[in-house]
Amino acid sequence: MPPLVSTLERISPKPHFIPQRRVLLVDEEACDRERYAQHLRDRGLRVRACSSYEEGERCLEGERFDLVIVDQGGPAFEGKAVAARSMVKDRRVPVLVTTRHHNMAAYMEAMQLGAADYLEKPIPVHEFLWRIGTHLPSGWVKTRRASWRSRG
Secondary structure, three states, X not given: OOOHHHHHHHHOOOHHHOOOOEEEEEOOOXXXXXXXXXXXHHOOOEEEEXXXXXXXXXXXXXXXXXXXXXEOOOOOOOOHHHHHXXXXXXXXXXXXXEEOOOOHHHHHHHHHHOOOEEEEOOOOXXXXXXXXXXXXXXXXXXXXXXXXXXXX
């Protein structure tokens, strides 16, 4: 009897049949934005990286995303407008809020808006990817495994 994993791989759809997931990443800190965007792209996700909250809001007007990641900004929660606009557009799209300026009031506001997660920077890569995986549809796992196989 063949191992379960190889049997599942044979009957599973090929990775190119799985739609590529789209992620909106809004972070004014270039270093963080580029680092997180690259990790997501390495896993086969299409990332639209925005350097300002205004740019992020414009992207939400004309594009559809499977996940939104927005930096809180400072203690005043400057990223709130992007998070709120995303949730108004489609409540099913998870919004993750990241921050270097943990603030309980901003945390509570993000959760009351409906944010799916709140992450403090610096976020270890394994935790960042794990959290992304918990919020994306299950097809992402197959795409990710396929990209690991292609490297090795």
